[in-house]
Amino acid sequence: MDSAALWKLSYGLYVVGVKKQEGQFGGSVVDAVAQTAAGDRPVLVLSSMTNNLTNTLIKKEEQFMLSVLPANVDPFIVANFGFQSARDVDKWANVPYSLKNGLPVLDCTVAFIHCKVVESKELGTHTLFICEIIDAQNGENIAKPLVYADYQENMKDSAMEAFKQFKETDKPPAKKTEASKQSKETGKSPAEKKAQWRCSMCGYVYDGETPFEELPDDWACPLCGFGKDTFEKVE
Template identity: 35%
Template sequence: MNTKVFHNLSYGVYIISSLDGERPTGCTANSVMQITSSPATLALSMNHDNFTNSCIEKTGKFAVSILSETSDPSLIGQFGFQSGRDVNKFENILFETKEGLPVLTDSCGYIICKVIDKMETSTHTVFLGEVIDGDIQSVSPSMTYAYYHRVIKGKSPKNAPTYLPEEESENTIPSKTSWVCSICGYVYDEEAPFEELPDSYTCPICKQPKSKFVKQ
């Protein structure tokens, strides 16, 4: 099977949030879709290893913050490449509370859902959520996963439902040397040589230091 066909499916980029007790937490996701319009229902796919999964299980509800093309790209790394078990992902993040759940202000809209059913797969839980609230926060175009890869130059974490291992082709023509973030996969391609960047440089996606970049 040619797994590259999955790249032709369309996805958005979202921050899924819930609560760990009274503490807000969340993660980056791309597999959210509307299932029905009346009553409005969403489906959310969440990896078993994601801390947010267990929080949704306990609270029975989740929020979807829809990132836009103008949203700060570091939000994707803040919520996608570290665990809410270990860090407070909402530290220094602007958010407001809707129906008891945190939603990001730097988004083009939010949707609040209560879980009404779920289905387990070998690696992911698919939550069905009935929409109980939602609103538009900006007119900026919503960010697609294609935009994230093409423009922001990010990659999929291994917990993502859409993750596919990179394949090496025998016919690949050697390209110029690139510096790649070993945490989130961001490829540095600015005009200034990477070696000349100050040691204070951080990845624009996951905010990891320059030392986390590797030459490829």
């Protein structure tokens, strides 16, 4: 079997936030999420690895929050939540977040979804959590959601590099810490403070230090590879 073929299923990447103990949270990156019913009582399923702390915490708490990662997510966020266990580190201390319904939501999220476990099924290496969606809201980030296949093809190496740097310096990336400070001080998301440019091909929103207009003519979208002229200013 070629597991890369499964990356073509079109789904996203999410960060689970779940209570660990009073005032402390665990959680991890997950891709195995699907909405399986709509209407008045929407249902979502999450497949969670049994040897992860997140799995143990969800079983105990019977609820969790999903932050939907944006296409322009800082690869460090994936590394922070996906490459290490909350048994060893306070993952949420490394990223900007706020509490919604008592659970952590990433500042960069495009939407957050509060799930209550109503049933679960053990599948050996994984537990399938069947959940009622008890709240769902859009976030402030106007970027499109990250597609799992794009992560696998374009972002995985950056996530690994970000994790390597984090391990070497023992500090999360400074830029994002600064950005989170601004958003908390002004009450505005960093995205609101300067003009944004969005790729009309894949939805990637440029968020670099260099003003978009000053990028070289041969600059290309880091997600889909299309040129600068496919970008539109977001008003």
